[in-house]
Amino acid sequence: MKNSPFSSKENARYDKVHRQVVLPFKKSVEIAFKSIRVRFFRSLITTMSLILAISFLSFIHVSTDVANGMLATHDLEFRQALIRSGYDLGPEENSVDSSPKQQWLVILSLLVCIVGIVNAQLMAVTERFREIGTMKCLGALDRFILRLFLIESGMQGVVGAGTGALIGAFCALVNAFLRFGLKAVTAAIWQDVAVSISIATGIGLLLSLMGVLYPAILAARMQPVEAMRVEQ
Amino acid sequence: MEDMSNIVRVSKVTKTFQLGKIEVHALKGVNLEVATGKYISIMGPSGSGKSTLFNMIGGLDKPTTGKVFIDEVDIAQLDAYELAWLRCRKIGYIFQTFNIIQVMTALENITLPMIFGGMSNDAAVEKGFQLLELVGLGDRFQHKPFELSGGQQQRVAIARALANDPAIILADEPTGNLDLNTGEEIIALLKQLSQERNVTVISATHDIKMLNVSDQVVWIRDGRIDKIENREELSISVGQIDIRE
Ligand SMILES: Nc1ncnc2c1ncn2[C@@H]1O[C@H](COP(=O)(O)OP(=O)(O)OP(=O)(O)O)[C@@H](O)[C@H]1O
Ligand SMILES: [Mg+2]
Numbered sequence: 001m002k003n004s005p006f007s008s009k010e011n012a013r014y015d016k017v018h019r020q021v022v023l024p025f026k027k028s029v030e031i032a033f034k035s036i037r038v039r040f041f042r043s044l045i046t047t048m049s050l051i052l053a054i055s056f057l058s059f060i061h062v063s064t065d066v067a068n069g070m071l072a073t074h075d076l077e078f079r080q081a082l083i084r085s086g087y088d089l090g091p092e093e094n095s096v097d098s099s100p101k102q103q104w105l106v107i108l109s110l111l112v113c114i115v116g117i118v119n120a121q122l123m124a125v126t127e128r129f130r131e132i133g134t135m136k137c138l139g140a141l142d143r144f145i146l147r148l149f150l151i152e153s154g155m156q157g158v159v160g161a162g163t164g165a166l167i168g169a170f171c172a173l174v175n176a177f178l179r180f181g182l183k184a185v186t187a188a189i190w191q192d193v194a195v196s197i198s199i200a201t202g203i204g205l206l207l208s209l210m211g212v213l214y215p216a217i218l219a220a221r222m223q224p225v226e227a228m229r230v231e232q
Numbered sequence: 233m234e235d236m237s238n239i240v241r242v243s244k245v246t247k248t249f250q251l252g253k254i255e256v257h258a259l260k261g262v263n264l265e266v267a268t269g270k271y272i273s274i275m276g277p278s279g280s281g282k283s284t285l286f287n288m289i290g291g292l293d294k295p296t297t298g299k300v301f302i303d304e305v306d307i308a309q310l311d312a313y314e315l316a317w318l319r320c321r322k323i324g325y326i327f328q329t330f331n332i333i334q335v336m337t338a339l340e341n342i343t344l345p346m347i348f349g350g351m352s353n354d355a356a357v358e359k360g361f362q363l364l365e366l367v368g369l370g371d372r373f374q375h376k377p378f379e380l381s382g383g384q385q386q387r388v389a390i391a392r393a394l395a396n397d398p399a400i401i402l403a404d405e406p407t408g409n410l411d412l413n414t415g416e417e418i419i420a421l422l423k424q425l426s427q428e429r430n431v432t433v434i435s436a437t438h439d440i441k442m443l444n445v446s447d448q449v450v451w452i453r454d455g456r457i458d459k460i461e462n463r464e465e466l467s468i469s470v471g472q473i474d475i476r477e
Contacts, residue, residue, distance in 0.1 A: 021313065
């Protein structure tokens with residue numbers, strides 16, 4: 001542990017090999033994970049709108065899956081029950097889709113959700129200006145900062161959207177049980193339900209990443225002095 | 233000019249801040265040469281431009297005109313990678329407000345620059361322990377910053393600044409938020425490090441205690457260098473300096 005040799009003349013023009021600054025991926029994940037844990041409450045708020053929107057999406061899709069499962073049994077009673085409960089079933093049709101109205105609601109809720117995420121992330125980033133500035137003073141590149149935020153929100157996205165998708169699916173099944181009885185639930189095609197849950201989780205993850213992109217770029221581009229001047 | 237013993241050279245640096253329609257001239261043409269291994273104090277009243285100069289030397293901000301050379305390399309010419317490398321390996325920063333990353337433990341704060349510098353996690357942790365030992369916080373590695381006192385946080389900041397064995401330590405009022413005794417301890421620590429490791433210390437300060445340990449004192453006033461005094465010329469008593477301030 002003695003003084004570095006960098007002041008010698010040969011090294012005055014810093015050569016490529018010595019110049020590298022790195023942040024291994026594993027370390028990024030570790031930092032991101034700790035950061036979420038420390039700021040658990042803030043993360044929860046950011047994730048809440050995602051959970052709600054994704055559970056709604058998942059609810060709609062799984063309900064449709066259950067209805068299709070009921071139709072697949074060719075049970076006429078189920079068919080009547082579905083028509084009574086508002087599904088648009090033509091005499092020849094043997095499958096249902098979510099109604100345009102439901103689809104609009106889902107899209108709207110996803111839009112609201114992404115605005116919510118951007119908003120929450122902008123606040124979170126502002127709270128962390130000083131930390132970002134400090135990291136840059138320690139040698140962090142813009143893309144380290146960007147990567148940290150993306151990993152963080154990716155984790156939040158998977159957990160939040162996964163939770164939301166499961167909650168939505170569970171509610172859809174309970175709803176089907178209450179309306180059509182146990183037989184309807186057991187008629188559901190579990191593969192379809194699993195696919196619906198995965199799609200909802202994937203969409204949630206995507207939304208979460210999209211929502212953090214702008215705030216994260218903003219944070220990553222900041223000059224250290226600007227970032228550190230912010231009073232906290 | 234090509235004197236390699238000058239690790240930092242500031243040449244005709246000006247900095248103008250635009251505040252709406254008003255222009256604030258924080259630096260009005262500063263020339264300064266700092267020899268390797270020296271302990272330099274930058275003294276001056278509040279608002280005289282110490283922090284601004286500090287940011288220029290540290291590559292944290294760009295001069296409006298003029299140049300800053302570190303090891304005779306113009307830092308305005310460096311690309312983003314080189315600049316990050318400079319901040320990571322070459323310069324250690326210490327701030328008045330400590331700027332410890334609040335969500336990390338003391339040890340994690342110290343190992344971060346070493347990770348950036350490409351050191352393996354184990355090696356970084358081992359060296360982190362040594363550095364904490366060095367600043368007298370060997371048993372506090374797992375503490376979060378808010379569990380540490382100001383003086384302890386500043387010690388962590390010093391350990392962090394030393395992590396990659398920088399050639400230069402830049403300290404902007406390192407004792408500004410500390411009580412008298414703690415401030416003295418921090419100053420003694422910086423001095424000891426500069427002597428033992430031949431690190432160049434450049435410290436902006438209001439603190440008269442800093443003068444005793446400085447090899448050179450740069451008096452700055454209103455964005456210009458007023459005068460530069462070497463240690464030998466500084467045989468004035470602290471009382472007289474007090475009046476000057
Ligand atoms: N970002 C900024 N925008 C506008 N003016 C600024 C900015 N930063 C500094 N200044 C101005 O530049 C001048 C020098 O400020 P600086 O922070 O360098 O002073 P200082 O010597 O460090 O003072 P102190 O001892 O109080 O820390 C001041 O007049 C200040 O108002
Ligand atoms: Mg200042």
